[in-house]
Amino acid sequence: xxxxxxxxxxxxxxxRKLYRSSDxxxxxxxxxxxxxxxxLPVIWVRLVFVGLFMADGLGALLYAAFWFFVPLGVxxxxxxxxxxxxxxxxxxxxxxxxxxxxxxxxxVALLLMVVVSMVFVGNVNLAGNxxxxxxxxxxxxxxxxxxxxxxxxxxxxxxxxxxxxxxTLNLARAAAGVVxxxxxxxxxxxxQGSAEHLGSILQAALAVLVGIALLAGPYLVRMTQxxxxxxxxxxxxxxxxxxxxxxxxxxLHTLTLIQRNAExxxxxxxxxxxxERDLRAWLYRPEGxxxxxxxxxxxxxxxxxxxxxxxxxxxxxxxxxxxxGDCPLDDGLSxxxxxxxxxxxxxxxxxxxGGAVQxxxxxxxxxxxxxxxxxxxxFDLDSIPADRMGVRESIIGRxxxxxxxxxxxxxxxxxxxxxxxxxxxxxxx
Amino acid sequence: xxxxxxKPDATEASAPETEPVGxxxxxxxxxxxxxxxxxxxxxxxxxxxxxxxxxxxxADVDQAVTVITATRxxxxxxxxxxxxxxxxxxxxxxxxxxxxxxxPVRFLALSVSDAAEDVIGVIxxxxxxxxxxxxxxxxxxxxxxxxQDGDAVFSPRLAxxxxxxxxxxxxxxxxxxxxxxxxxxxxVLRLIARGYAYxxxxxxxxxxxxxxxxxxxxxxxKLQLSNRHELTRWATARRLV
Numbered sequence: 001x002x003x004x005x006x007x008x009x010x011x012x013x014x015x016r017k018l019y020r021s022s023d024x025x026x027x028x029x030x031x032x033x034x035x036x037x038x039x040l041p042v043i044w045v046r047l048v049f050v051g052l053f054m055a056d057g058l059g060a061l062l063y064a065a066f067w068f069f070v071p072l073g074v075x076x077x078x079x080x081x082x083x084x085x086x087x088x089x090x091x092x093x094x095x096x097x098x099x100x101x102x103x104x105x106x107x108v109a110l111l112l113m114v115v116v117s118m119v120f121v122g123n124v125n126l127a128g129n130x131x132x133x134x135x136x137x138x139x140x141x142x143x144x145x146x147x148x149x150x151x152x153x154x155x156x157x158x159x160x161x162x163x164x165x166x167x168t169l170n171l172a173r174a175a176a177g178v179v180x181x182x183x184x185x186x187x188x189x190x191x192q193g194s195a196e197h198l199g200s201i202l203q204a205a206l207a208v209l210v211g212i213a214l215l216a217g218p219y220l221v222r223m224t225q226x227x228x229x230x231x232x233x234x235x236x237x238x239x240x241x242x243x244x245x246x247x248x249x250x251x252l253h254t255l256t257l258i259q260r261n262a263e264x265x266x267x268x269x270x271x272x273x274x275x276e277r278d279l280r281a282w283l284y285r286p287e288g289x290x291x292x293x294x295x296x297x298x299x300x301x302x303x304x305x306x307x308x309x310x311x312x313x314x315x316x317x318x319x320x321x322x323x324x325g326d327c328p329l330d331d332g333l334s335x336x337x338x339x340x341x342x343x344x345x346x347x348x349x350x351x352x353x354g355g356a357v358q359x360x361x362x363x364x365x366x367x368x369x370x371x372x373x374x375x376x377x378x379f380d381l382d383s384i385p386a387d388r389m390g391v392r393e394s395i396i397g398r399x400x401x402x403x404x405x406x407x408x409x410x411x412x413x414x415x416x417x418x419x420x421x422x423x424x425x426x427x428x429x
Numbered sequence: 430x431x432x433x434x435x436k437p438d439a440t441e442a443s444a445p446e447t448e449p450v451g452x453x454x455x456x457x458x459x460x461x462x463x464x465x466x467x468x469x470x471x472x473x474x475x476x477x478x479x480x481x482x483x484x485x486x487x488a489d490v491d492q493a494v495t496v497i498t499a500t501r502x503x504x505x506x507x508x509x510x511x512x513x514x515x516x517x518x519x520x521x522x523x524x525x526x527x528x529x530x531x532x533p534v535r536f537l538a539l540s541v542s543d544a545a546e547d548v549i550g551v552i553x554x555x556x557x558x559x560x561x562x563x564x565x566x567x568x569x570x571x572x573x574x575x576x577q578d579g580d581a582v583f584s585p586r587l588a589x590x591x592x593x594x595x596x597x598x599x600x601x602x603x604x605x606x607x608x609x610x611x612x613x614x615x616x617v618l619r620l621i622a623r624g625y626a627y628x629x630x631x632x633x634x635x636x637x638x639x640x641x642x643x644x645x646x647x648x649x650x651k652l653q654l655s656n657r658h659e660l661t662r663w664a665t666a667r668r669l670v
Contacts, residue, residue: 280543318563322589322622325596358585358624362592371623413629 020072026109028067028149060141067148136187143180146173243283250278266316273318277309300333300368301326304361307341315348318356325363330425333368335402342394343372343418351376351416368422375415395420454577457485457500459493459519460508460539465562469506469539472566479570489513494522497534501526503577507556509540509547516540520554527555537576539569545590552652558582580642581649588621591652607655610648617644 021032031049035042052059150173189198254275261267297303301323308319329337340359347357351374358373391408395418399406404422411417456473458466466486476482485500487493490513497505497519505523509516516538520527526534538551538559548559557576560569561584572582583591595610610618613634620630627645631638 283543320585320624322585324589324592324622356624360585360589360619360623362619362622373624411629417623 018070020067020070027113027145028063029072030063030066030070033070034066064144133188133191136184136191139184139187140181141184143177143182143184146177146180150174150177246282247279251275270313270316273312273316274309277312297329299326299328300337300361300363303329303334303337304340304359304370307337307344308359311341311344311348315345317348319344319348319359320356321359321361323361323363327363327368327424332402332404332422332425335398336368336370336404336420336422339395339398339404339406339420340370340372340418342391342398343370343420346391346395347372347374347376347416347418350374354415363424366424368424370420371417372420373411373415373417375411377414452480452574454481454504454573455484455500455502456481456573457487457493457497457502457505458483459487459496459505459511459516461488461511462508463488469569473570473573479566481570481573490515490518490522493519497523497526501532502534503532504573505534505536506539506573507536507551509538509542509551516551516556517554520551520556524555535576535579537572537582539564543586545593548587548590549594549652552587552649555653557649558584559587560584561586579646581645583618583621583645583648585622585624588618591648592618592622595651607651610651614644614648617641618648621645 018037019033020029021036025032026046031045032042034040035045038045049059049063052062150170186198189201254271257271258268261271297306304323305321308321311317312319327333340361344357344359351357354375354377359370360373361368361370396406396408399420399422402422404420406421407419409417409419453476458469460466460469466488470483470486473479473481474483484502485496487496488511490511493505493507493511505519507516507519511519520536523534523536527536536551536556538548538556539562540547540551540559541562542548552559557579558572558581560572560582564572564584575582591610592615616634617630620633625633627638627641630641634641
């Protein structure tokens, strides 16, 4: 849904369009929205409504009409006072919006409404007969307000994708609204003196309701199903468009390059691998798509994958990476990652012709283990001239200086394996 | 290639392709990309050298079920993403064939997908293994025979996924036998994830290839039967693309 990506609260609203405010509202957000639209302090609008309410309940009618016809929006006057939503970074690294808890204003508003109603009831001089109907009417009004207000909340929660509120609470609210309305209506019946017919009236009403449900039910169910299906299709289409927009350009670009470099096998392979990696990252990465490539890797998994991708690009040898578990990088682990990178470079340079280089990283409770394995001719550390410091310094030396261990060994059936183990600075779950 | 005892050596790139084949497997290819089916067919379908005979192809779930029921192959190469419900749906509808007492049909998932929940999904659906589409023809033939024998086939990536999914959690297991991997099974999986072939693993751990196979089969069984909810939660947590 387009509203799902609602702008932050402090973005200026497009002018000249009336919305009800969902932020800092007391009841339906009518007053706040109106105040925002007219550029008046919200308290004035509220006072006007209260004043109109005194005029034979005109304010209430007006308010209800606004509530019914004006769509709910975000913002309104003074909404920057308290941000209604804050972002919080969840454990899995994704950000989500968190709704602010309802503030004291709403409780004050409720109390105020009760007081105003009392005053109204006390002041209005109606004929004794009509006055008796006031309480039931107020009850009905309160029930309706409760249910409407909830519908607003549900809608807002859907926009903000923060609708994790307890279902039971919502159900309780709806039930309370229904009970209030029911009580009010019953009260009116009782007052009309038709209490003795109440049973038969209820039966008749129930019969009519069941009849209507039978007649209209299938249509209603069908309609809601169609609606939700249509919404689902729209969401899908939008997702597809987003994927297409990303994939389209880069793939076409790569295909063009491949056609142009058709005679250079290594270049074609490099391009194809790079494109494959890009697509995979985009399609299957668990969180967030389109992460910036230039960003520094923050975890072991990211760092290993990044190094492998770079080595693959540079040397044209495929590297198969398997990562088990993940944890944030610390100093020791960064050194280990650099050593692992050296090992990957060596494997790609000297052992790449034997097939894909296998990179395995496992984050354990206390240590991080990385193995880089090639299927090349293998090599013997002792036979390497002493002036070639690459392996000794950049892998073994680096690991040992940082308190880790490195082990190089020839695999019996050909190839070399480098095993790097490093202690984690601290255990972070 | 494979030897006669159903203990195929793994991934010997040096093995000559013209080696006489002592065995035979009837295979159905299920994949919605015709080009890919053609490629696989060309690579493994030379029956006289590979011993693999492609007896049928299918491009969607309905077709797959029809073809598999009609031909009763020994092994089905099954893509994860298929029109009509995906590989999982094929597995569900072919469950009686998989459970058949004589000549059961075995499934090997062959996918380009990297997504853990796809892979774990088909394995939990009853597939005997999972390999990626980048696999070489020789390795694929080898995997087909291994699956035909009832063994499990774990690619390094699948081993990684399994290690990840079974990683120790604070929650007590529902079923101690199923919800945990033994030390030995973890070791074997780790070596698979590091790119070792079964034979190399056997050498490394001083056990026989048969023992390696039984460890891998035990892991597969746990993966398919384990009812701990972490597995599902783990996959769900990674579903958010």
